[in-house]
Amino acid sequence: MQYAQVEKKVNNKTVTNIMSCFFKAILKYKFLYALMLPGIVWYIMYRYLPMFGLIIAFKEYNFALGIWDSPWVGMKYFNYLFSSSEFYTVLQNTVVINMYNLIFGFPAPIILALLLNEFKNMFFKRTIQTVIYFPHFLSWVVFGGIIIQFLSPNEGFVNQIIKYFGGDPIFFLTQSQYFRSILVVTNILKEAGWGTIIYLAALAGVEQEQYEAATVDGANRWQKLIHITLPGITNVIIIMLILKVGYLLDVGFEQIFIMYNPAVYDVSDVLSTYIYRVGIQDLRFSLTTALGLFQAVIGFILIYGVNSIAKKYSDVSMW
Structure with missing residues (x-):
């Protein structure tokens, strides 16, 4: 006691x-x-x-009753989602497009930062930085409209080149085999330059004495890149990769909504556009809330899993 x-x-x-x-x-x-x-x-x-x-x-949400007074339905909408073939098509499109963005889009700002870091002429370097940063400040409404005009089968710059060399115009935005590639390329064009800011900041923290010592030892630029530069920003790359994987089920709504059409729904309809069409247009709020909760839970599991792997095999993690 x-x-x-x-x-x-x-x-x-x-x-x-x-x-x-x-x-x-x-x-x-x-x-x-x-x-x-x-x-x-x-x-x-x-x-x-x-x-x-x-x-x-x-719940079976009803505007008139409100959130509290709407009747409980338990797992009804989750069961509906997991038994719907449309849900699995949308989920597959989301994962595939994000995997393409991860494979091709994630390295893009790293490569750009490494290239910019090699420039010694500061005026030229800053000019290039300004040019590649600029698309980030354009909304997808503007940038997507420019891309649509570029790929137009009649007046588009790309099809004008194809016709100049004797080819037939291609309806890029209405053909499934091209659409995902267009999404990935346009996303890289718009956001890769802005992403370089983080890696350039990390590169600025690499000690210059290491480069000087490597020069004395006779190392060339490629060897300095492999043995000094990349290891110097590895921690930042791992953190950014963890964050990127956490958004594996979250594809930018604006980009796809501006550029897609019913002809390419089979390869372009993703969770965010599906939530908009079903939740906002069809007023099925309970269904899309269930889908959003599923998306958030999977995102948390992914980021937690990747963080655990990073913690196990390196000294870097989110927590």
């Missing part, structure tokens, strides 16, 4: 000390915490509070 009382007093004292240290830290770094406050409020309002709506996935 006496031991229990002593232990309780020790625990209470420990909690008190922790709280005291916590508040002291807040007072000491109050301005830094004040800078964090808008971001914290934004996350609470737009990321955590909307999670309340996830219960719609387990």
Whole structure:
């Protein structure tokens, strides 16, 4: 009995000390915490509070009744999803397109950053950076419209070249065999330049003394790249890869919505566009909430799994 009382007093004292240290830290770094406050409020309002709506996935949601008074249906919509052939087609398209983006799109900013890092002429380097960054600031409405015009069978620049060499115009955006490749290439054109910022920042942190020592040892540029540059940014590459895999079931809605059409639904309809068509247009909110919850759970499992693998085989992880 006496031991229990002593232990309780020790625990209470420990909690008190922790709280005291916590508040002291807040007072000491109050301005830094004040800078964090808008971001914290934004996350609470737009990321955590909307999670309340996830219960719609387990209800027969009715506008008139509201969320609380709508009747519970349990796993009805999950059972419907997993028994629907359309769901598996959409899921397959999402995974395939994201795998293409991962295989071809993920290395693109790394390669661009490595190339830019080799430029010694700062004016030329900054000019190239500006040019490749610019597409990121265009909305997909604008950028997608430019791509559609470029690939137009009548007036498009690409088909004009094909016709110049005696070929027949190709309806790129209405043929399934071309559409996924167009999605991947246009995504690289738009976002790869912006992605180089992270890797250029990582490259700036590589110690120049290593390059100087390698030069003294007679290493050429390729050897410096393999043995100094890439190892210097490996940690950043792993972190970015973990984040990328976490979005394996999340394909950008705007890009596909702007560029796709019913002729290529079989290869282009993904989870985000399916949620829009079924949830917004057909007003089946319970079904699409169930699909969104499934998407979030799988994303969490993927990012947790990849992070565990990275932690096991390297010194880098998200947590």
